[in-house]
Amino acid sequence: MTASDMNYITVALPKGKLFGPAAKMLMELGYAPEDLRENSRKLVITNETGKMHFIITKPADLPTYVEYGAADIGIIGKDVLLEDSKDVYELMDLKFGFCRMMVAVPQSLQREKLSDYAHMRVATKYPRIAQGFFHSQGIQVEIIKLNGSIELAPMVGLAEIIVDLVETGRTLRENNLVEVAEIHPATARFIANRVSFKMKSARINRLLGQLKEKLESGCPDAKV
Ligand SMILES: Nc1ncnc2c1ncn2[C@@H]1O[C@H](COP(=O)(O)OP(=O)(O)OP(=O)(O)O)[C@@H](O)[C@H]1O
Numbered sequence: 001m002t003a004s005d006m007n008y009i010t011v012a013l014p015k016g017k018l019f020g021p022a023a024k025m026l027m028e029l030g031y032a033p034e035d036l037r038e039n040s041r042k043l044v045i046t047n048e049t050g051k052m053h054f055i056i057t058k059p060a061d062l063p064t065y066v067e068y069g070a071a072d073i074g075i076i077g078k079d080v081l082l083e084d085s086k087d088v089y090e091l092m093d094l095k096f097g098f099c100r101m102m103v104a105v106p107q108s109l110q111r112e113k114l115s116d117y118a119h120m121r122v123a124t125k126y127p128r129i130a131q132g133f134f135h136s137q138g139i140q141v142e143i144i145k146l147n148g149s150i151e152l153a154p155m156v157g158l159a160e161i162i163v164d165l166v167e168t169g170r171t172l173r174e175n176n177l178v179e180v181a182e183i184h185p186a187t188a189r190f191i192a193n194r195v196s197f198k199m200k201s202a203r204i205n206r207l208l209g210q211l212k213e214k215l216e217s218g219c220p221d222a223k224v
């Protein structure tokens with residue numbers, strides 16, 4: 001199975017928070033098979049009737065599969081695309097997976113201006129976004145890359161500041177952290193391999209049209 005097989009479209013879906021709403025959307029449009037499960041041991045799931053293959057990847061790896069054409073299309077958070085920009089087409093905002101990339105600090109460390117945080121340490125899973133933001137503000141900081149549970153860093157003295165995704169704000173509140181700046185909002189995006197978008201344009205455009213119609217119909221299911 002390769003994405004270069006013109007008879008099939010290979011779709012990459014991310015494990016984790018975006019998997020459910022992405023799979024649901026594709027299932028409702030009749031594309032995804034019933035056995036499309038995030039934790040399936042099968043790495044490639046095929047819908048023979050719809051001539052589609054589905055692969056499920058780590059979110060951070062997904063744009064690489066699409067860039068190299070191992071998948072024709074994919075669904076991924078804008079934050080991932082901003083952190084590690086890849087040579088792919090970003091074709092549609094799918095309007096789910098709403099969250100915001102934020103700078104936050106412990107309540108006790110809150111200062112008046114962003115520049116008051118100069119020379120402090122910033123823990124994040126998104127080092128490029130964090131560095132780019134502080135650089136754009138002319139503020140020098142030390143970035144510490146972590147892979148998760150970012151809110152722990154200020155509690156144990158690893159960093160003073162965090163840059164992380166916030167959705168409801170509950171995690172920040174429960175750890176006595178306050179938001180001090182918003183870097184970028186994020187939602188799920190539909191991306192495509194550049195060659196696939198030309199070679200398989202009819203099928204990809206049909207899917208895009210159906211997704212657009214679903215979003216515009218205001219169907220609540222589209223905003224899962
Ligand atoms: N509250 C939220 N926190 C984090 N990501 C969110 C949130 N809401 C929506 N998202 C979206 O979901 C994606 C992250 O999904 P998830 O947290 O399941 O994976 P991950 O933790 O980044 O992956 P991994 O487990 O491989 O590190 C983000 O890229 C973002 O676009």
Ligand SMILES: O=P(O)(O)OC[C@H]1O[C@H](OP(=O)(O)OP(=O)(O)O)[C@H](O)[C@@H]1O
Pocket residue numbers: 147148149150151164165166167168169170171172
């Ligand atoms: O604003 P909230 O609704 O509380 O959501 C934000 C939290 O969710 C994410 O963590 P996740 O659950 O992905 O775990 P992780 O920290 O291990 O990545 C994110 O990194 C925040 O910690």
